Amino acid sequence: MTSFMLTDTTAGKISGQLTRLRHQMGVPAIGMVLTLVVICDERDQYDSVRAATEAAREHPSRILVVINRERDESNRLDAELRVGESAPGEVVVLRLYGELTEHADSVVSPLLLPDTPVVAWWPGEAPDVPAEDPIGTLAQRRITDAKAAREGIRALAGRAKGYAPGDTDLAWARLTPWRSLLAAAFDQPVGRVKKGFVDGAAGNTSAPLLAAWLADRLGAPVKTADSAGPGLTSVRLSLDGGEVAVTRSDARLATLSRPGQPDRHVALARRSTAELLAEELRRLDPDETYEAALKRLARTHKG
Structure with missing residues (x-):
């Protein structure tokens, strides 16, 4: 250099x-x-x-x-x-x-x-x-x-x-693996979602954004709750016949649970700022999905 x-x-x-x-x-x-x-x-x-x-x-x-x-x-x-x-x-x-x-x-x-x-x-x-x-x-x-x-x-x-x-x-980019995993969980019909919960460390900016995205896509109320962290730790979606859940306790691996199926372990590591930035540089067109989630968050935010 x-x-x-x-x-x-x-x-x-x-x-x-x-x-x-x-x-x-x-x-x-x-x-x-x-x-x-x-x-x-x-x-x-x-x-x-x-x-x-x-x-x-x-x-x-x-x-x-x-x-x-x-x-x-x-x-x-x-x-x-x-x-x-x-x-x-x-x-x-x-x-x-x-x-x-x-x-x-x-x-x-x-x-x-x-x-x-x-x-x-x-x-x-x-x-x-x-x-x-x-x-x-x-x-x-x-x-x-x-x-x-x-x-x-x-x-x-x-x-x-x-x-x-x-x-x-970048709070949105941090959600990409979570959104991909949750979308995959609905590849097969699992029933109507009645309500949901997103748990994350106190003050985590991605948690309410994920809750807003889920509420917007599923048409069901999704609330947030504080956890010990680090970062996001779980998403739980209540169905008519059980629960779809993604839980992560070590910032690297997560467990996907679905009704009538065995639990599956998946990689869900927290990513570096450089990785998040590189992801955002791949897309230079407007992100309408982010816009919808952001505006829903603004409507429900009480702070």
């Missing part, structure tokens, strides 16, 4: 230096499929860059990391450029000072790859309406993570008001 630092620079100088580094490394820009803009704090940048870089192994990207620093300093833009095998595509860490912190979009815009999708990701605190954020307006896909919010469930429910096609949250 080649790394290069630019202090008190401009977007034009950054773009020119990227071109020179690519020529030196023999790395073409045409292999990159999207621009991923990561908006984070300094304390989160290491983990965020690592997750984005790992996701880029599946989706070669230009990764632009936007870090707003001291606003009371004079205007300045510092940049760290990384190009090479250990960083698929390109990584540009942008540190903004002074009034530039209010105009990050003007710094990012000239660095976007032409004719490719733009994805914005907030690994920490995110705007209430991502689509109206200056960076969010540049993106076709906007990824938040309610888990990082002070009151994650309230933040997730609140985003339903300003939802725009292209919005998503």
Whole structure:
């Protein structure tokens, strides 16, 4: 990997230096499929860059990391450029000072790859309406993570008001294996669902979202309850003739139970942020199923 630092620079100088580094490394820009803009704090940048870089192994990207620093300093833009095998595509860490912190979009815009999708990701605190954020307006896909919010469930429910096609949250991506397993449980008729329960660690943002999805799909009331965790621990659906249940106690394996059939053990491991991000980068079109679940959550949320 080649790394290069630019202090008190401009977007034009950054773009020119990227071109020179690519020529030196023999790395073409045409292999990159999207621009991923990561908006984070300094304390989160290491983990965020690592997750984005790992996701880029599946989706070669230009990764632009936007870090707003001291606003009371004079205007300045510092940049760290990384190009090479250990960083698929390109990584540009942008540190903004002074009034530039209010105009990050003007710094990012000239660095976007032409004719490719733009994805914005907030690994920490995110705007209430991502689509109206200056960076969010540049993106076709906007990824938040309610888990990082002070009151994650309230933040997730609140985003339903300003939802725009292209919005998503990693709380939803965490549910993909659960939703797939539960859908498979209904491959064969099991009867009408009367009610359901989703158990998860206190404050888990995925639990009420899963409950909202199940209620929307099954047309039955589904409630949440706290458990010892970690994460989601069980889903129980009461039927006319028994119960469909998925229970997970060790964050790796789960047991699927259905009426009249033997219990089945299935893999249901918790996934890393990089895996969740890679999943979201596979889909750049609007997710109508997420929209429906989010809006149902907002209608039933009492917080």
